[in-house]
Amino acid sequence: MCFCNFLSPPSSLNPSFAKLRIKKPKVRILIRRRFEEASEMEISNLELYLQNWCIIEENERLRKKALVLDQENRALLSELNKKFSGFNKVVAKP
16 A cells, blocks of 8 residues: 555645646735725725815805805896886886
């Protein structure tokens, strides 16, 4: 009875160990790729978050500006109506 097969170190001749050796680097590569992809996704997510924040801030600034312009417009229309209402009274009297 020979025990040489059990005592010998694993070699590339043994197909099961050869598969393990091939799979191990592939797994490391896959893990590295997934980590890099996750990092890229986090970076792009952060960039999109910052862009969104800037857009929201700009929108708020424009909303305030539009509110001020609307108030000015209403005030000018009110003055214009007062002037024309006085003008209509003067024209209608004679």
